[in-house]
Amino acid sequence: MPDDLLEFVSGPPGYSPVWLWLGLALVLAVIIWYAVVFVATLPSHRLRAIPAVRHVHARVLRHRFLRSVRRITDSHRRGELSDPEAGAALARALRSFLHQATGRRAQYMQLRAVADGELAAAAPVLSALGDAQFNRASTTDLDRLGRQTEELIRSWP
Template structure:
């Protein structure tokens, strides 16, 4: 006899699998997570403690007083020496221009504290050292051009003018 519709309606349908009760996570994972967060927080705390400003009042050392007169005398001596060696043929024009430029830049750096001896001409032109910039710029063709365009005597006069202009 055929199964009646009544019988199939009263039997529950079969479930696709077995339903298991809920299972909680192991407390190990919770404690591991808390420990990791604590280790990271401790790391940042230690970095902050060991790298913060301790508040030690260290007064900056006073800058050494520059003896401009002594620096000027030294620079004049170097210019005179460059001019003498260029006239004697011990220095070619290019080397004389290079040494004059270095002498001017070093004197200005000593006298003002502006690192003119380490600046490019473009950097130097952005300072208030207009006379120095102009004189150094006039020396550049003698240093970098294939042929010198000025005589060393005129360049030494300009170098002396820059050096004597500082008080």
């Protein structure tokens, strides 16, 4: 092996080749870090279009909104939220999830439009949540609605 090539691979006399590999590892770590930050900050509609990221995005989204629904349900159980407040918070969380998961602007859709479109599976839960939110005489069980909301988010395609 020529002396120049040997010196390049092993480094100048007195330096360990570990420094070369450590430097390369650090450069690679920085490149990976920038790639992760770039992907993590993309909007949902772009993440849904990238095949390699689509499943991870869906799993993270489900986890985030399931945690939110559990917090709302727990707050209602502790008495921190009234029935109408908990119904509104659950409906807002579910509609936000549907928007992030599908790109449909579910926050602004009327219940009839939800029931007639691709979000039809969410219509019964949204209807019950609306009843809990706006009907003072409602006897809706918000713990059951919280579980139904969780199940809908967990099983969303």
